[in-house]
Amino acid sequence: MIDIAVQKQLGDFALDVSFTAPEGVTAIFGRSGSGKTSLINCVAGLLRPDAGHVRLNGDDLTRTPVHKRRIGYVFQDARLFPHMTVAQNLAFGGDHDRDAVIDLLGLEHLLNRRPANLSGGETSRVALGRALTSNPRLLLMDEPLAALDAPRKAEVLGYLERLCDTARVPVLYVTHDMSEVARLSHTLVIMDAGRVVRAGPVETVLSDPATVPQVGVRDAGAVLTGTVRSFDAADDLTEVALSAASLTLPGRLGPIGAEVRLRVPAQEVILALQPPQEISALNILSCRIDSLVEGVGPGVAVSLSCGGDKLLARVTRRSTRQMNLTVGQPIHAILKATAIAATDVGTRKDRT
Known part of the structure; x- marks a missing residue:
């Protein structure tokens, strides 16, 4: 201590x-x-x-x-x-x-x-x-x-x-x-x-929206920890299991069972009221809105729960108003596989 x-x-x-x-x-x-x-x-x-x-x-x-x-x-x-x-x-x-x-x-x-x-x-x-x-x-x-x-x-x-x-x-x-x-x-x-x-x-x-002004808009984002579930060699994609969902990310991130820690930038998370169909993004997570915090500019930081994991999204006030976003509302978080930079992904240890 x-x-x-x-x-x-x-x-x-x-x-x-x-x-x-x-x-x-x-x-x-x-x-x-x-x-x-x-x-x-x-x-x-x-x-x-x-x-x-x-x-x-x-x-x-x-x-x-x-x-x-x-x-x-x-x-x-x-x-x-x-x-x-x-x-x-x-x-x-x-x-x-x-x-x-x-x-x-x-x-x-x-x-x-x-x-x-x-x-x-x-x-x-x-x-x-x-x-x-x-x-x-x-x-x-x-x-x-x-x-x-x-x-x-x-x-x-x-x-x-x-x-x-x-x-x-x-x-x-x-x-x-x-x-x-x-x-x-x-x-x-x-x-x-x-x-x-x-x-x-x-x-x-x-994952706290109140932290966004302190770390800066570009650096704001949540940290997630998961385990490598599978690797698709043909498409060079790794599936990482989270508490209640999974993410598909580019490259081989480690052996099966390896612990992966990654940062999900808030500005890369898109929100949708309904599960989108026929889109290129590989990651669609079912979440719940925990809180919304307006910034001094046009942005609103949205805290999300996905099982035991916390995400952070940054959207505009206009989108918040048009979608009528409220605390407790079910929402879908959309994330491209390539949205997470390689420098934001670390493989820690074998958990098997």
Whole structure:
């Protein structure tokens, strides 16, 4: 359990943050300048809070010298020692579970290289490995993928998903990328202007229409978890079973029984009063309207229940009025198979 309540004045900027989070990955999400990095620097001890506490399983880290906190920190720019090999950089972190870390992150063939001879993705993996070999009680990651291009980011995301499945330490993961939030985190903390504006389980927070202004219209969307039911090799389509329905998505997403986590953008969901006939979209889900929240522009965020799963749709006020949408009303959510980007889909583990 992480319990954070810190205040810090930084010039004209006031950081005043309070939240608790269970074990697992907690994403700290917000726009640039919201105070995300300042927060985890207070946790790490790189900034001394003016007041408050940072408790990890009951221990107040603010009362512990920085070098005794046992915190692993992965910076955005990696900060590897250029004169050391990969093996030496890992040894600088420590030797805790060294072989397991090397295997987890696929570092065996890189051990004799120096940082100048690594790709961006390889550099990020080594920085992560160095943090893990230090036997941390808490792992901090500050935008670790922000400097990578799309192929390298996809590569490292796969390793991070494996880490999230196997790590026994809590993680605070700073990002402004909602795909990373959806694929990696269990808990989401949204920051704005130095304060927490929303915190809770990621599925709950992102399916709430009130969250749309806080994450932005383009990033708004629900997170779903399902299992791979089947794969159609002829059409290159995977069927993912949800609690009361299924989704058909492009590509092979994993073996039968594998857990799949995905983000469904609210702006990609179309609503219909009746089941549509003879349309190209492969996904038509029977839902119920839980709530409707009007935005400051022309949009209305609609929260939907589909069995035990929550969806979010964004439609116009005109459509809401013309369809006479109301809370409790049955509705059909329509989603093209190609509406969910590959970067928004992660395969976690075999559940069989």
